[in-house]
Amino acid sequence: MRGAEKRLTVLEALHEREPGTRQGWVVDGDLPAGFRKSAESVARDGLVEWADGATRSLLSARGGRPVAWAVRITALGRDVRRYAGAAAPGQAGPGRGERLVKLRPAQMEALRVAVGVADELARKPAPGFLERVRTADFDPVANRWCMYLTLRHIDSVAYVFYLRGLCGSASEANHFARDYGVIYRIESESGVPTLMSVPGLRPVRAVRAR
Structure with a gap:
């Protein structure tokens, strides 16, 4: 503890x-x-x-x-x-289509790096995502950063962790996959990075990478 x-x-x-x-x-x-x-x-x-x-x-x-x-x-x-x-995070519930996501400090640091270069990325984060990262709450007991995110926001989180993995550290993406059931992988048919559901690695079609 x-x-x-x-x-x-x-x-x-x-x-x-x-x-x-x-x-x-x-x-x-x-x-x-x-x-x-x-x-x-x-x-x-x-x-x-x-x-x-x-x-x-x-x-x-x-x-x-x-x-x-x-x-x-x-x-x-x-x-x-x-x-x-x-x-600690406020008790207000999630909005429509949102869920509570809790991230480890290393994962939050990865997101903050992405926020700093968001305007330079070819694949832009989902609308509202940068503000969610900037206003995230820290839970000192759980040692987690907490945000309410839509599926499109979760797609952006997973994509950032995919970039992080290609730079050398895959732990953030792997932890996120275990906790929230999604991860980015190259889809065999299209050959492009795609949000996949875990287990099974099936594309999450609603928010496929553009």
């Missing part, structure tokens, strides 16, 4: 268990096995704090059982959680 994802996972777990606690302290018995190790790494970042001996004694008396340790979110941790929530 990546560092950012671990931090947010710990913060969310504590936030969910806060209702009904004493001053936000979540005790050991209310947390899953192995949580303490994750919380320790987050504590080093100042996002959570540990209860001292006196606080543990009060929590033990209140709960009617010994409390070996307890942890709560700090003010910094609350700010991080709020910021991450604001930075």
Whole structure:
């Protein structure tokens, strides 16, 4: 699990268990096995704090059982959680004919290179595609760039990854094929690059390369 994802996972777990606690302290018995190790790494970042001996004694008396340790979110941790929530993609649904596409950072970098030379490409990106790339949202928990795209936009994404593969790196195209079922290949009949469905490598005729 990546560092950012671990931090947010710990913060969310504590936030969910806060209702009904004493001053936000979540005790050991209310947390899953192995949580303490994750919380320790987050504590080093100042996002959570540990209860001292006196606080543990009060929590033990209140709960009617010994409390070996307890942890709560700090003010910094609350700010991080709020910021991450604001930075995550909005909840508005896709428009007509759109679907949510989540791209790895390397894939997004490939698209940004294409945006920079879009006017010089013989095969222009689909209308609206450049704006979708420029306004994409970053999900820090998933470590993915998120966009709502039409099939024509998805065609443009796959074409950029095809160009990237011909320059040396095919991983972006291969990941996209596994995640979204399409990839560019040379069609045997026409001999031109064509968006293909995976598996089967059948042309996606509605958005065939021009």
